[in-house]
Structure formats: structure tokens, C-alpha cells
Amino acid sequence: MFIIATILPCIPVFSLHAQAVTPMAQAHTMKNSGVQKKGLSSAPVAYVNAMPPVMDHNLYAHALLDEFEARYNANGGQFRYDGQAWVGTDYNKLWLKSEGTVGTNGKFGDGDHEILYDRAISRYFDVQTGVRMDIDNGPTRAWGAVGIEGLALYFFDVEATAYFSDRGAAGRLQGSYDLLLTNRLILQPQVELNFYSQSDPGRANGRGLSDIDTGLRLRYEWHRKLAPYIGVTYSGTFNQATTLARARGEHDLHDLNFTFGLRTWF
Template identity: 45%
Template structure:
């Protein structure tokens, strides 16, 4: 037993003098002297920061070479931004675009192949005339009536005739009145050239001649006539007499259909003078007016008898001139008449 103990004691100093290496050395154990920390590997240097144009201009760094441009247009090459590559062969120019008018389309008339061109020419000319190229004529007596009122019975008419086409036509207008068993009161006739200035209106110009027991002046006429919105028939004309007198007339009417044949027609007429015309009993300003209401029955479209009521009177200066010579400036009448056209 003694030799074994001696051997253990002899081996103990070597074990204490040479301790076994530690499996791991932490910072706390190294600080207390229990172990020695291994030397750490130095960290790799950080990558250099990118080089901005400002730093490159101050010599702090060098800018990386730019990638080669995909192409060098002439504008960039002129400014020194790039170098153009080798010129390539340009494609041949395109032929010039023609500007000559197209040839006319061939006119093929199927009927010519059956009846012949000579036989179809007059037929085709008549067809064109009947569909917009023909002449049109109409004579209408819009009012042919007897007026009863104020102890006097009078007659009155208002009508027109038209000859021409859709665009240009000749228009003749006539109107007047008188007393049964008495003198003819007044009358007028107009000869006008009418030209369409739109789908619904015509421009009219021509002459007007008055007839009657008093002065019979001649007028130059300029006016318009047509169909206003909501189906109002309107007419406006300016008259310049051979003595320099200027008057204006405005008329309007509306056909209110009660049935397909029974029609109620209100109408109005206003006359304005720019100066006094004493020999005709006309004063400056709004000189006269006429308001009417007529109920007609169209036995046929071309023939319609009617009954109605009419008020007519002089206004303003014209009324004063009428009273000065003892005339009544206004009059109301019951009317009966006929309207026809052909």
C-alpha cells in the first residue's frame, strides 16, 4: 500500500504544475486569471464608400467608368457625350406619294342595258325635275271676307301667288279693303323676289304699290318670311317710299288644330312708322294694329270657310290724327269668309 501512495504523491506535482487546457475561456474567466483568451482575428476592412461626382472633382476618389452607351445619336455626339459608331448604309428613299386625283367612278345605269341610253335620258331628266329640280306654283287667297260692325259692312282680302323652285321664286302679294255701297278704301300690291336663306325662312325684296282715293306711293321692300319655332307663321318687312318715308310691318299667325279639319287661327299685325305721314293719316311710332281670331273648317285642304272676330285700330299719333278729322280710331267686326288655294 505504501509504494502505491508514494507513486500517487510523486505524480501529483506534475499534474498541478500543468493544468489541463480549458475547453472555453470567457471574458469573465480571463479577467479572474482562470484562463487566457485566444487572440481575435481582425475584422475585414469595410468596403470603400461610393464615389460621388463632387468627391471625384476634389480628387478624393475615382468615378467608375460608365457603361458603354447603347447608341450615340447625332445630338449627343455633337455635345461630346459619346462617339458615334461606324455609319451604316441608309435604306433607299421611299418613292414619292402621288397626289393626282382618283379617276372618276364609272357611271353604270342598269336600265340603259335594257331600254337603251337614248330612251332613258328624257325619263331620267324628268325624274330629276320632279325630285327637287322642278317648278312650283301656288295661288292662295288666305282671307276673302265680309266684316260687319260699327254700323258698317265692309269687305277685305289678303292673298298671294308663288312661282318658282325650292330656292328662288317670284312672289306676288295683294291686300285691301273697302265698303259695300261706298268708296274703295285702300289696296296694295307687292312684286317680290324670294330666296331661301335657310330651311324655314326666305329673304324677300322688291316693290310695293299702293292704290286708293288718297296718295298712292311706291315703296322699296326688304323683308323675311317663314316658319318660326313652335310653328308660328311670321312675316316682317321694311318699306321705303319714293318720298323717303320709312315704315315697318310685322305679322304673325298660328294654326291651332282642334280636329283634323277644324282649326282655330289667332293672328296679329303691327305697323310702325319712323315719321309722320299726315296725308295718309300715319303718325310716328306704333301707328296701327290688328288682332283677329278665326275658326275655319277645311271641307278640303284647298277650301275652308270660316267665322271670326277682328279688332283694328290706330294707336298713338295716328289715333290723334284720326280724331282730328272726326274718324273713329278703332273698330271691331264679326267676319265671315272663305280661304282657298290651288
């Protein structure tokens, strides 16, 4: 009687542990034991911690208007936007990116629009490939694109993209970082550099380092999806791009601007 009283309380415990297996492990056990060959139905599976497997193929969508701002300096001002959106699963996405500026003359410039296929290659990085179209008041250009985007060490947002066309190759490096001063007050340094293998007088792109756009923005997340900001931004052209810009009658080649704008996402 003492032995029976000792064994009986352990039976439910062993039964529970026998059921707390993953479907893959259960299928492996059934295959080795010959249950499937006999046509018997499988027993219900009790998932560990009562949670089903993670669903990683659901469809999601996200859009971010990172820069929607006015810039002012002693020579005038301009409006600039930079946004992106994607739709897809955890592993495969379709990305749309667009940026550009509107000067005091009302002309749309620096128009860059991209359609990319995005594939996750690690926990923090994705590889992207697709097409880029330069469409604004200048000559239209088309490029093939391949690059990488993600979070580097210490959660720096980084993008490195290479572009190819009949006019040579180009490259773009972008980076930004959110420094939380408080839970809602965030300081964001940002930089974008553009390189070209050949000059393009029609679009004032010079060989080598052509231009830089950088800034330091302080935003307040009044609402998590709506954050006004102020900051200081700098945009400048270099090397051959400087000569091409002056040939087109442009003289403001290095602009330091007071900036204010709005950042939003959904």
C-alpha cells in the same frame, strides 16, 4: 373546294356595293384612277334605294287667298281681302302680295300691293326684297322692301318687312298660327302691326305704331282647298294716326267686328 364555295357567294354582294354610289363619288373615283384620261366610258350607276337624286329646280306655283271676309259691327261693316301667290323653284321665287278693304261707302282703302324676289336662306326661312305700292282711293305711295318670312319655333307663320322711301321708313310685323282642334276644324289667331318713322297725313299714317289688325278665326276645311270660317276681328289706329284720322272726319278708330269669310288656295 370549301374555300371556293365560301368566296363565290360574296362576289355579287361586293359588286352591288361597289355600284351603289352617288355620281359625285363615282366621278371622284374615276378621276383618281385615271379612267377619264384613258377615254373609257363610265359604268351605269345604281342609286341607293333605287331613287335618283332629288330634283330641286322644278318650277312650281301656289296661290293663297288667306282672308276673303265681311266684317260687321254696330257702326256698319266692310269687306277685306288678303292674298298672295308665288311662282318659282325651291330656292328662287317671284312673290305677289295684295291686301285691302272696301267700306260701306264703296271706297277702296288700305291698298297694299307688293312684288318681291324671294330666296330661301334656310329650311324654314326666306329673305324677300322688292317694291311695295300703296294704291287705293288715297294718294299713291311707292316703297322699297326687304324682309324675312317663314316658320318660327312651333310652326308660327311670321313675316317681318322693312320699307324705305323718300318719306322715311316703315315696318310691318305679321304672325299667325294654325291650332288644329280636329283634322278639319282649325282655330287661327292672327295679328298685323304697322310702324312708320314719319307721319303721312294724306294716308292717315302716324309716326310710331300706326295701326293694328288682328283676329281669331275658326275655319272648317270642308274641302282642303276651300274652308269657310267665322271669327272676331279688331282693327284700330294709335298715336298720331288717331289724330290724323279724326282730322279727316273718321270716328270709328277702334272696331271690334263679327267676321265671316272664305279661305282658299290652289
